[in-house]
Amino acid sequence: MVREIAKAYEPRQIEPRWADFWVKEALFKADVNAPGPVFSIVIPPPNVTGSLHIGHMLEHTEIDILTRWHRMREYNTLYLPGTDHAGISTQRVVVKHLMDRGIDYHTLGREEFERQVWKWKAEAGSEITRQMKGIGESCDWSREKFTLSPEMSRVVREVFVRLYEEGLIYREKRLVNWCPVCLTVLSDLEVVHEERQGHLWYIKYPVVGTKEFLVVATTRPETMLGDTAVAVNPEDERYTHLVGKKALLPLMNREIPILADAMVDHEFGTGAVKITPAHDPNDFEVGRRHKLAEIDVMTDDGKMGAPAGAYAEMDRFEARKKIVEDLRALGLLEKITEHTNAVGLCERSKTIVEPRASTQWFCKMKPLAEPAIAAVERGEIQIVPDNRREEYFNWMRNIRDWTLSRQLWWGHRIPAWYCKENKHVTVAREKPAKCATCGSANLEQDPDVLDTWFSSGLWPFSTLGWPEETADFKKYYPTSLLITGYDILFFWVARMIMMGIHFTGKVPFRAVYLHSLVRTGSGEKMSKSKGTGLDPVALNHQYGTDAMRFCLASMAAPGTDIVLSEDKLASARNFANKIWNAARFLFVNLDKFEEGGAKLEELATPEVRAKAPYTYRGDVPLVDAWMFARLAATIELMNDALANYRFHEAAQGAYQFFWGDFCDWHIEWVKPELQSADRERATVAWKNLFAAFDAALRLLHPFMPFLTEELWHQLPQKAGAKSIALGQFPEAFEHWKNKQAVCEVGAIQEVVTALRNIRAELKLDPKKKVAAEFSTSDAGIGALVQANRGAIERFAVLTELRIVPRQQFDGKSGAVRSTAKFDVRVAYSDTADATAERARLKKEIEGLEKAIASKERQLGDETFRSRAPEKIIKGLEATLAEQRIELRKLKDRLSQLEKNS
RNA sequence: AGGCCCGUAGCUCAGUUGGUUAGAGCGCUACCUUGACACGGUAGAGGUCUGGGGUUCGAGUCCCCACGGGCCUACCA
Numbered sequence: 001m002v003r004e005i006a007k008a009y010e011p012r013q014i015e016p017r018w019a020d021f022w023v024k025e026a027l028f029k030a031d032v033n034a035p036g037p038v039f040s041i042v043i044p045p046p047n048v049t050g051s052l053h054i055g056h057m058l059e060h061t062e063i064d065i066l067t068r069w070h071r072m073r074e075y076n077t078l079y080l081p082g083t084d085h086a087g088i089s090t091q092r093v094v095v096k097h098l099m100d101r102g103i104d105y106h107t108l109g110r111e112e113f114e115r116q117v118w119k120w121k122a123e124a125g126s127e128i129t130r131q132m133k134g135i136g137e138s139c140d141w142s143r144e145k146f147t148l149s150p151e152m153s154r155v156v157r158e159v160f161v162r163l164y165e166e167g168l169i170y171r172e173k174r175l176v177n178w179c180p181v182c183l184t185v186l187s188d189l190e191v192v193h194e195e196r197q198g199h200l201w202y203i204k205y206p207v208v209g210t211k212e213f214l215v216v217a218t219t220r221p222e223t224m225l226g227d228t229a230v231a232v233n234p235e236d237e238r239y240t241h242l243v244g245k246k247a248l249l250p251l252m253n254r255e256i257p258i259l260a261d262a263m264v265d266h267e268f269g270t271g272a273v274k275i276t277p278a279h280d281p282n283d284f285e286v287g288r289r290h291k292l293a294e295i296d297v298m299t300d301d302g303k304m305g306a307p308a309g310a311y312a313e314m315d316r317f318e319a320r321k322k323i324v325e326d327l328r329a330l331g332l333l334e335k336i337t338e339h340t341n342a343v344g345l346c347e348r349s350k351t352i353v354e355p356r357a358s359t360q361w362f363c364k365m366k367p368l369a370e371p372a373i374a375a376v377e378r379g380e381i382q383i384v385p386d387n388r389r390e391e392y393f394n395w396m397r398n399i400r401d402w403t404l405s406r407q408l409w410w411g412h413r414i415p416a417w418y419c420k421e422n423k424h425v426t427v428a429r430e431k432p433a434k435c436a437t438c439g440s441a442n443l444e445q446d447p448d449v450l451d452t453w454f455s456s457g458l459w460p461f462s463t464l465g466w467p468e469e470t471a472d473f474k475k476y477y478p479t480s481l482l483i484t485g486y487d488i489l490f491f492w493v494a495r496m497i498m499m500g501i502h503f504t505g506k507v508p509f510r511a512v513y514l515h516s517l518v519r520t521g522s523g524e525k526m527s528k529s530k531g532t533g534l535d536p537v538a539l540n541h542q543y544g545t546d547a548m549r550f551c552l553a554s555m556a557a558p559g560t561d562i563v564l565s566e567d568k569l570a571s572a573r574n575f576a577n578k579i580w581n582a583a584r585f586l587f588v589n590l591d592k593f594e595e596g597g598a599k600l601e602e603l604a605t606p607e608v609r610a611k612a613p614y615t616y617r618g619d620v621p622l623v624d625a626w627m628f629a630r631l632a633a634t635i636e637l638m639n640d641a642l643a644n645y646r647f648h649e650a651a652q653g654a655y656q657f658f659w660g661d662f663c664d665w666h667i668e669w670v671k672p673e674l675q676s677a678d679r680e681r682a683t684v685a686w687k688n689l690f691a692a693f694d695a696a697l698r699l700l701h702p703f704m705p706f707l708t709e710e711l712w713h714q715l716p717q718k719a720g721a722k723s724i725a726l727g728q729f730p731e732a733f734e735h736w737k738n739k740q741a742v743c744e745v746g747a748i749q750e751v752v753t754a755l756r757n758i759r760a761e762l763k764l765d766p767k768k769k770v771a772a773e774f775s776t777s778d779a780g781i782g783a784l785v786q787a788n789r790g791a792i793e794r795f796a797v798l799t800e801l802r803i804v805p806r807q808q809f810d811g812k813s814g815a816v817r818s819t820a821k822f823d824v825r826v827a828y829s830d831t832a833d834a835t836a837e838r839a840r841l842k843k844e845i846e847g848l849e850k851a852i853a854s855k856e857r858q859l860g861d862e863t864f865r866s867r868a869p870e871k872i873i874k875g876l877e878a879t880l881a882e883q884r885i886e887l888r889k890l891k892d893r894l895s896q897l898e899k900n901s
Numbered sequence: 902a903g904g905c906c907c908g909u910a911g912c913u914c915a916g917u918u919g920g921u922u923a924g925a926g927c928g929c930u931a932c933c934u935u936g937a938c939a940c941g942g943u944a945g946a947g948g949u950c951u952g953g954g955g956u957u958c959g960a961g962u963c964c965c966c967a968c969g970g971g972c973c974u975a976c977c978a
Contacts, residue, residue: 008940175976193975200978218978231978265977273978281976342975355976387905391973394904398974486973554926555914559906561971563913567927574940585937648915652925667937753944759932760944766933851922858921864958872920872959879921 005587005714009573009580011544014710019134027723028071028138030078032475039070039077040476042460043139044484044492045084045147048121049093052131054518054564055485057536061549062515062556062647063483064137068702069642071138072729078476079138080463082145083128087411087452088182088348094120094410110409110447117410131537135545136705138725143472145463147455148412155462156412156455157429159503164416164427168367169404171416171425173294173359175284176403180302180316181349184407185360187451188400189491191353193342200269202334203327205230205247208255214239214247215334217269219341220279221327222320224249225308226297227256229275231286234260236271250332251323252309261286278357294357302354316354361405361414361448368498369399375507381497382511384645385559388486395490404451411449418444457495460508467503479509486514513645516561518552534564546704547573553703554651575655576707579700582663583711586693589674593682603683604690605716612691613736616684622788623669624688625741630661631695632732633742638699639732654700662696665749669791690715695730702729744784748792751785751824754817755796758826761837762815769799775809776822785822812896818889820882834897841894848887855880 006013022028030040041063046056063079071077094117095105105113132139145152163169177186201221204213214230230247232239239258246255256275263286264273277287278294287294297308304311304319311319327333344353373396375381376389383389405414417426419435419442426436426443434441455462460482464473478500484493493512500508518534540548551572555562590600602608613620613628620628634657641649666689673685694715701708701724712724721727755772764770776782785792786803793801814827815837855876858864865873 005937008938216978220978263977268977275978280978282978283976285976341977391905395974490974557915560914565913565927568913570940571926574938577940578938581938581941583937588937644917646917652915656925663938664942756943757945763932766943767935847922855921858959861958867958868920876921883922 005584006580007584009544009577009707011546011576011706012541015136015545015706016134018706018709019136022136022138022723022725023133023141025722026142027725028077028079028140029142030076030140030476032076032471034076036074036076038476038480039067039075040080040479041067041078041481041483042080042463042479043082044482044488045082045145045456045459046128047086047089048083048125048128048146049086049090051127052135052536054534054536056128057135057540057548058518058552058556058562059483059485059515060132060135060137061552062513062645064705065549065553065647065702066481066483066642067138068705068725069729071725072698072701072727074728076475078140078143080143080145080476081129081132081137081139081141082459082463083125083147084456085146085148085411085452087406087408087449088184090117090121091408091410092182092348105409113409134537135540135549138705143463147452147459152455152458152462153412154429155458155466156450157415158467159458159499160415160450160454161427161429162503163363168364169361169427170364171359171361173357174362175281175355176358176360177344177346177353178300178356178358179346179349179351179353180298180300181351182346183300185358185403185405186346186353187403187453190347191344192347194345195340196343198339198341198343200337200339201324201327202270202336203250203274204332204334205250205274206332207242207258208246208248210245212242213332214242214258214272215270216272216274218274219339220320221323222304222308222311222316223276223279223297224274224323225252225304225311226276226278226295227252227254227274228277228287228292228295229256229290230258231261231264231273231275232258232271233264233266234262236264236266238266239272250330251326257290257292259290261289279355281355284357296356298354298356302351360403361416361446361450363402363404365399365401365498368502369396369494371501372396372494372497375497375501380507381509384511384513387559388489388514392489392494396494402451404454405446405448406451407447408449411452412455414446414448414450416446418446420444453491453495456492457499458503460496460500461504477504477508478506481511481513482509483513483515485517487517489514513558516556516559518562518564539566539569543569543573544576544706546707547576549705550575550651550655550703553647554655556647556651557649558645575659576704578659578663579704579707579711582658582667582693583714585667586689587714590686593674593686596679598679598683598686601716603686604694606718606721608687609691609694612688614684614687616681621670621673621684621688622741622744623666623791624685624692625738626745627661627666627688627692628733628736629738629742630657631692631699631730632736634661635695635699635730635732639729642702651703654703658696658700662692665745666692668795672790672794698724698727698730701725701727747781747784747821748788750819751822752792752795754819754824755792755798755826758815758817758824759797761840762826762828764828766797769797771799771802771827772796773802773804773809773825773827774822775804775806775824777806778821781821811893812900816893818886818893820885823889834900838894838897841890841897845887845890845894848883848890852880852883852887855883 043063044059067077067079097120098105098116108116160169177188177191179186198219200217200219202215202217203221203224204215207214216230218224227249232243242258243260245258247258249256263282264271275283275286275292277283277292278296295307297305298316299305302316304314304316306312311322314322324333345351346353373393376383376392383392415428417432418424419438419440421440421442422438424435424437426432432443435443460479461473461477464470464477466473482493496508500506536548547569551569552562613624634653637653638650641653670685670689673681676682697708697712705725709724774785782803789801809823810825811823814825816823816825859876859880
């Protein structure tokens with residue numbers, strides 16, 4: 001049978017086929033009744049309106065690698081997918097979309113707007129999940145969830161009501177962060193701080209009944225319109241005589257008290273502070289202590305409001321300029337100094353956030369945080385890399401209450417109703433018939449929705465059916481692992497831990513792996529909005545999804561950000577191509593072999609492969625034994641690396657094995673065997689080769705699912721076996737391990753490399769066969785080389801490798817390479833470049849002499865001998881002995897060359 | 902202000918408890934279109950680990966200081 005296999009790997013030909021196949025066959029549907037230990041993982045739900053960016057690509061690659069790896073090791077595996085309703089971003093997207101069509105969303109009204117968003121979701125909201133399928137994520141799509149589905153909403157209401165009943169959720173007027181563009185309050189975490197060069201304006205407040213002025217310094221002069229006091233430190237003697245008097249607030253001509261409060265720092269500014277309780281967190285506290293009025297001088301959209309008097313309707317920054325001008329005109333501006341301070345920006349709109357006093361819903365965090373801290377302290381949740389633990393503790397120990405409400409239409413509406421008569425609050429799971437306090441039937445639901453992260457915080461258990469004790473919940477909760485970016489450690493991870501423990505009594509996951517961020521060449525975080533992102537979908541198309549996955553994995557060292565470039569992708573694609581061509585080699589040559597009557601079904605069925613390695617005349621051929629030993633070592637390395645989230649190590653191990661061992665040495669070595677006239681010899685070679693290849697495919701599958709699936713289907717498989725993904729991850733069998741074979745092949749590789757090195761030095765035509773001599777004082781190596789002479793002759797392109805006794809080894813002519821254990825020589829009559837050879841020898845001698853000297857010094861040191869472990873000393877001594885032999889040979893050689901010239 | 906991380910070959914990065922001449926990929930040099938693969942093969946050059954001090958028999962690895970870069974947390978008006 002002649003197999004068709006393309007000359008180069010063409011991912012576009014095969015990826016869509018397998019992506020469809022995996023979904024259609026529902027291959028990754030979890031079964032609660034399946035045996036085996038459980039591995040469950042929930043996806044960090046991406047924004048439903050979003051599309052796959054490079055950060056997702058990394059995150060999802062890591063999740064899928066671990067998922068597939070566990071599944072292949074026969075865990076009962078669940079990878080639960082889903083999306084997030086992403087309140088603010090989604091609302092912004094749809095608002096803009098409507099605006100593009102000339103529609104102001106306000107005019108639609110709340111219900112119609114929500115309908116529009118659901119419509120938008122139905123049209124555009126499956127983009128990301130479609131892309132996830134395209135990159136081969138092995139999710140259980142039958143369990144896909146959406147944070148705003150009726151099912152999830154029920155859980156959100158349940159949690160809200162319980163927290164309210166426990167007194168952990170409350171509604172209060174407090175100082176909050178207001179975004180004048182998004183028109184909503186934000187939590188502290190949604191405010192990003194940026195150092196900016198600003199000013200300190202020193203303003204003179206006349207003291208009533210005196211000719212004195214009290215000078216205050218401020219960074220935001222426009223807030224003075226809302227001042228209701230001036231404060232000084234009670235211990236500040238400069239001002240004690242003024243405490244109790246009144247100041248006349250300039251521009252407003254309002255008399256405000258001068259009071260003493262310990263919060264004031266006499267070092268800063270003038271030591272006197274204007275107090276604006278409605279616009280500054282500190283001032284708010286002072287205001288509460290002294291029962292001051294809270295005057296909000298702004299409007300929701302960042303303009304000055306009616307209480308700002310003459311400045312009403314001005315933009316807040318225009319008002320600032322105008323106020324400064326007016327103060328200067330009145331002679332009340334003492335001075336202006338440069339001042340850098342960290343301004344708070346809205347994470348999404350990047351506008352300056354306005355601190356305002358406002359009535360909102362809050363969640364008390366301290367009682368929730370304590371058990372969450374303890375769980376991590378006790379190691380019930382492992383945080384990887386562990387230096388993030390400190391960040392977690394630090395934040396959790398200083399946690400502040402969480403502003404839950406958002407002035408949006410898209411999200412989980414707060415389940416609180418107010419009676420119109422008395423404004424009593426009724427919090428309930430479903431719309432109540434009457435006010436819980438006064439019985440009024442005239443109820444209105446709170447218009448606000450909950451912070452999106454509130455529903456995300458419930459994700460690990462809400463998706464598994466909580467509060468019901470469903471089969472899924474019982475089987476898959478707590479989940480095994482969470483993989484997400486460290487940038488949302490507080491936003492999301494910490495909150496899930498708190499909510500999970502509080503409501504289920506168990507941690508939501510056993511471990512958190514915080515992956516790196518992907519950066520651009522210039523070190524910035526890749527961002528679509530800045531146009532600095534690489535588009536993974538386009539790159540997958542160009543290089544292949546397997547290449548992308550492998551590339552990201554091979555760079556994903558814990559705790560290190562990734563700088564991705566097309567160079568690296570190309571290198572990963574080359575690897576995919578290498579695998580493809582190794583397969584091509586197998587099948588093309590098998591066609592020839594089959595002409596002699598053999599069949600793939602006799603050489604490579606699963607049953608045949610399972611019994612490898614095969615022997616020839618009683619022994620496993622050396623290179624085959626070596627191959628399986630290398631396989632076993634690689635499997636152990638990969639298992640260990642993946643168990644510790646060291647994706648890069650696992651990927652590099654697979655790379656080194658497949659390319660460096662399997663292709664460069666094993667395939668090359670057995671080429672003649674495969675077509676040997678000795679059918680038995682050939683059959684053994686083929687069987688071992690296929691068994692190793694099959695194991696290699698399974699080893700690579702978690703990283704490169706498409707390519708390996710495609711090639712796996714070309715090998716005979718068990719009846720009914722649908723996918724390599726459901727096959728077994730290779731096992732490092734004890735009988736595969738073989739130290740001796742590893743040593744022996746290593747020695748032969750050294751001999752071959754030495755001979756090739758000579759050839760390159762002599763600039764011999766790669767096809768020109770030459771004669772060579774080999775000599776050793778080690779009988780073991782002598783026998784080994786003798787037994788594998790054919791292979792060496794082929795690898796080094798020799799007419800003949802003569803093995804000669806040491807006394808007869810001609811070190812005087814031709815080109816020589818020596819190690820401590822052996823010498824090789826290529827007879828070569830033309831004048832070699834003796835100058836270059838001498839330079840090379842000198843350099844090597846120099847290096848060796850340095851190494852020898854440092855070892856002699858160490859070994860001669862009595863303190864070293866008494867304190868260093870025996871193993872180290874023995875090792876040093878052995879190496880030293882070898883290096884001395886090598887040095888002597890090099891020196892002999894050099895002096896001969898010098899004599900000849 | 903507090904905390905964390907990084908500085909290793911031209912580039913991007915590995916280097917697990919301190920231990921024998923510090924590794925990889927890309928790039929570079931030379932030779933080679935050989936029947937799996939030029940998205941390839943073979944051989945090779947290239948770093949003393951930012952600088953300084955210390956601990957130790959021994960430091961890229963631990964400690965201190967400096968310089969350079971990045972990140973997080975924080976209500977100094």
